[in-house]
Amino acid sequence: MKSTFAGMSNYSHQSFEDILKDLKYEFNYIVRFNNDLRKNISEIAVTDFWKKEVPYNVKYIFTHAIKFFDTVEQELRDIIDGLEICVEIHNCKRLYTIGQTAEKLNRDIGQVWHQDYDNKDYESIYFRPIERLYNETRDTAVSLVDIENMALRMEDFVGRKRNSKGGSAIEGNSFNNITNSVMIIGNNNSVKGVNNVSGNFPAVVGV
Known part of the structure; x- marks a missing residue:
């Protein structure tokens, strides 16, 4: 569960699948929000109020935010695709960044x-949409701060691989050169047969 304070969410109890689900949620949210932000800024930018009353630095910070959210979208898409295969340390570093x-x-x-932005015209109907975009853009930036904590928790899973069914895969060295060993065939209640086996055996895959 997300904390109401930026960067204070605790992911230490979260499983790998939980964090992956949260990252997918963040990705989908960023895609929707950034599309809306870009559209709204484009509509506001044609007004005289935006051109004459809004300081350059305010216009720039919105443009900078859109660019950042573009990068987040691209990064999360790539990272999520990578995590579906294997957790690597660069995934964690990129999330932390x-x-x-x-x-x-x-x-x-x-x-x-x-x-x-010194002279805010709170009475203007043209100012209110800009103020709303400021609040929403800042809230979205704050929500992404928690990805730092996701990254720290994800470090615990470095090296973890997933099989084709979406579960984990345990990989290790093969049991090589096993000769004259005994394989018991049956179940917990009865033994159906005993075979001598030899050869190379792969590591166990799948849980």
């Missing part, structure tokens, strides 16, 4: 909005 960059974006948006 997303969280750190989101934290910086959150601070930058707040600083620009409060320090560089």
Whole structure:
């Protein structure tokens, strides 16, 4: 469960599948939000209010946010695809970077909005959509900060591989050169036969 405070969600109890599910949710959310943000900014940008009343730094921070969310979308798609096969350390590092960059974006948006946008016209009907986009963009950046904690938990699964059914796969060295061994055929209640076996045996795959 996500914490109400940025970066405070605890993923130590989460399984690999739980975190993968959360990452897919974040990916889908970012895709939807960024499409809406880009569309809304495009519509607002043609107004005289945006052109004349909104400071350059505010316009820039929205453009910067869209670019960052584009990168997050591309990164999460690639990372999720990779995690479906094997957890590698670079997956964790890239997730951690997303969280750190989101934290910086959150601070930058707040600083620009409060320090560089002095004369906010709260009575204007053109200002309200911009204020709403500010709040939503900052909230989205804050929500991504928790990916830092996902990355830390994901480090516990480095080397983990998944089989074609979506479960884990245990890999190891083969049992080589087993000769004159005994294989008991049967179940817990009875023994149906005993065979001598020899040869190379693969590692156990699947749980």
